Amino acid sequence: MPSFDIVSKTDMAEVENALNNIRREIETRYDFKGSNCKIERADTAITIFADDDLKLKQMHELLATHLTRRKIDAGVLDYKTPEKAAGQSVRQVVTVRQGIDKELAKKLVKEIKNSKIKVQVSIQGDELRVTGKKRDDLQETIAFCKGLKQELPLQYVNFRD
Structure with missing residues (x-):
């Protein structure tokens, strides 16, 4: 996945x-x-x-x-x-600042879930893991997150098929 x-x-x-x-x-x-x-x-x-x-x-x-x-x-x-x-x-x-704090992580999870993109988001310490069935859904999620106005710069790493 x-x-x-x-x-x-x-x-x-x-x-x-x-x-x-x-x-x-x-x-x-x-x-x-x-x-x-x-x-x-x-x-x-x-x-x-x-x-x-x-x-x-x-x-x-x-x-x-x-x-x-x-x-x-x-x-x-x-x-x-x-x-x-x-x-x-x-x-x-x-x-x-290093890592994503709990408040921001919860806010990001909520925003991604409200976007109706078919992915699952889980909080793992100070980072988020996003999984989905299709690569296109993940790319759509990255584009969606980049469009959000965050005070903390985010990086999208570890992309796996």
Whole structure:
């Protein structure tokens, strides 16, 4: 029986490459001269240190731009609320989301079932397995899922006949 998986995975090596590029750009840009702006990563958490809110917004733009250059959707980033540090400086933690959470998985299953496409969808941990009798039904399901507006980028892998 043909099947495929719906997953949401991020290549952390590419994220690290993007962060290295951001660090280089911060060192050379004129508007960051003399500032204490830096960006660090620990596993899936990225911590942004900025002098003020304006620099923090510029760091957000840099992060989104460099991730997009590395073919990583900026939708994988989950921005936490900025915290005040010493003086005017600001610290913000950004999480790189991996996998499909339970809420989104249930929503996707419901949407696919409501579409009346003849496939079965099962939740397997942080991914979805879609099976059907015909390959055309699976391709229709992929097209349907791509048409849905999701905040998390999805990949369709493991297509088997």
